[in-house]
Amino acid sequence: MKSINPKKTIAWEALEKHFIKMKSVHMRDLFIKNKNRFNEFSIMFDDQILVDFSKNRINKETINKLINLAKETKLKNAINSMFSGKKINRTENRAVLHTALRNLDNTPIYVDGRNIMLDINNILKKMKNFSDRVISGVWKGCTGKTITDIVNIGIGGSNLGSFMVTEALYPYKNHLNIHFVSNIDGTQITEILKKLNPETTLFLIASKTFTTQETMTNANSARNWFLTEVKNKKYIKNHFVALSSNIEQVIKFGIDIENMFRFWDWVGGRYSLWSAIGLSIMLSIGFENFIQLLNGAHAMDKHFITTPLVNNIPVLLALISIWYNNFFKVETEAVLSYDQYMHRFAAYLQQISMESNGKCIDRNGNHVSYQTGSIVWGEIGVNGQHAFYQLIHQGTKIIPCDFIASAITHNKLNDHHVKLLSNFFAQTEALAFGKTCEIINLESIIKDKKIKNKSFIMPHKILYGNRPTNSILVKKITPYSLGALIAMYEHKIFTQGVILNIFTFDQWGVELGKQLANKIIPELNNNEIITSHDSSTNNLINCYKYWK
Incomplete structure (x- = not known):
């Protein structure tokens, strides 16, 4: 992977000059001048995800210059390096191959001369056998009762991804109750254990090293709670499973080695939901749905590898983000999901983005002289409308937003979904085009209401618009479409890191x-x-x- 300072490229200099022309251009004028704007600035992925980036402060020239930046910083070379298993995480001397975990084509991928697909397939088969036994009731607790509750104990990447996916795919869940413990504050695990029966509870201890302070503190408390009731350590094997790579520590804890599901140092924690860390997902939605999750991500991987940059969804999203972050000097991005099942999606993206690209040292070991990672935050969309959208509409800060919604709901209740989607469509329109003085005057004439104190009140009612958004409309939230959506953002973050010349996969x-x-x-x-x-x-x- 090349180490190129983006600010010293010809493309960057061209973008700086282009920004001077674009900084005062209003989206209203861009849409008026180009009646075909939506078609030129939107892409459909697999008839599952429509990405509309037309409501941005960009034109064709902007995109072309941003693509030139990607080319000059050798993005294609970096993509090929990652997928082929080269050790692009140079500060830790590791390959970056979470994509291999969903390589359903089973194309050989080599790390240190070994085809890692053999190991991946073995663990996946082991996960299937285990989850099938638990879900079907064949796996029994210490008193012969079937398992009713799963408690995943982990933190960061061993928690956020699996928690987000199990919530997002709740309509696909089976009878098992899935709980997540991450906080070292004893309140969380105490409140969860109050509801559980040790005879029917299975704990998944998720820690690559099996030494993570927060995880092991909670794991030890869970074990103590279990032994207080059961009294015999030999039954730990019926109720505790390890998701780890540290055999010695797993044995020391008392977990049967047969109940250990391994993953590897080329799987970064925040990119690990596709691995054994996703066992809680598989237990929640079953093996076949888990495979569909991998399948959707794999389809997005192929899009990312093979699609020309100008039509490449993750690349375009990354370039637009860099455009705002480094030329408009915008510091935050909001992720706003109009789907209640997706309520943990912003928190998940916050970690994979900010932990990945929150760096100030470039790949040459020098302090950067430009912006790198953005501050990512968000909330369920309709709730946000009654909380912070006021600032997005009329505040002094520009906040680019990703609006995410599903066209088909899992819960058809009267006109709920129609009203939800009306807000999704209305907000991006309002942010883009605003509300002018002329419109306010026209409304007062139509309503036959004279505006009192017009000279005073009018400035407060005007919305200037020109606030950028991406609209991401998913046909329906399914395991396949969710897998593709997650992978889309993973590759966006990787692309940003490549172009900004930082190491995305460490977290010192x-x-x-x-x-x-x-x-x-x-x-x-x-x-x-x-x-x-x-x-x-x-x-x-x-x-x-x-x-x-």
Whole structure:
């Protein structure tokens, strides 16, 4: 993978000049001048996902110049490097092959001379056998009762992806109750365990190293709760499963090695829902639906690899994001899902985006002189309309938004879905075109209502519009379409990292806090006045110790 400073490219310089021309252009004028704008700035994926990026502050020249930036920074070369198993995560000397986990064509992929598809297929087969036994009731608890509840204990990538998918695909779930524990705050696991019967509960301990502080603290508490009721350690094998690569620690914990599902160092945590980490997903929706999830992602992988850049959905979304982040100096992006089952989607995207591209050092080891990762946030769309959309419409900050909705609902209840979708369509229209003084005056004439204090009130009622959005209309949220949607965003994030010359697949920034926390734990457990830190940290710790 090449290391090219994007700011020193010819394409970047051309974009800077182009931005001067585009910064004051209004979307109203772009649509008036080009009646075919929607057709030119939208792409249909597999008759499943319509991506409309026409309501952006771009024209054909913008796209062409952004494509030139992708070409000059050797994006195609980077895509080929990732999919072929080259060690593009150079700070950790690892390949990046979450895509191999959904390689349903079974094309050989080699890492260090070994075809990893053999290992992937073996684990997938093991996951199928296990999940089939649990779902069918063949797998029994220590007293011979069938399993009713699954508790996934993990954090970060071992939690967010699986939690999001099981919620998004709730209409496909079976009889098993799926719970997720991630917070080291004992409140979460305490409240979940109150509802459960240890004789019918199965715990999935999800940690690559099996040493993650938050996960293992919760895992030990779960084991203690179980043994308090069951009394015999030999029954741990009936109720605890490990999703890990650390055999030694798994055995030490007391889990039968046959109940360990391995994944590999070329699977990044935040990209791991396709791996054994997704066992909770498979237990929730069954093997066949899990395969459809992989199938949808694989279809998007093929689109990403083979489609020319100018028609490549993840590439275009990434380039538009870079356009706003680095030329308009926009710092945040909102993800707004108009589908209640997708309520965890923004939180999931927040992690894979901000943990991946939240970097200030480029691939040459130098401080960057441009913006890298955006701040990603979001909420369920209709709720957001009554919370923060006011700022998006009339505030001083430009916030590009991805609006996501499904055309076909899983719950046909009167006219609910029609009203939901009317808001989805209306909001992007309002953000793009706003409400002019002329329209406000016309409305007052039609309603035969004179505007009182017109000179005072009018500026407050005007919406200037020109607020950028992408509309992502999914035919229906299914395992296949959700897999494709997730992979689309994964590849968008990868594309951004390639062009911005940063390493997307490490996360050194999260390590320091963990190290300091481990040093502070003994200080919280003794009776001494703490003076070893800065004055703020010392006094916060001492206040805690006094109050506890």
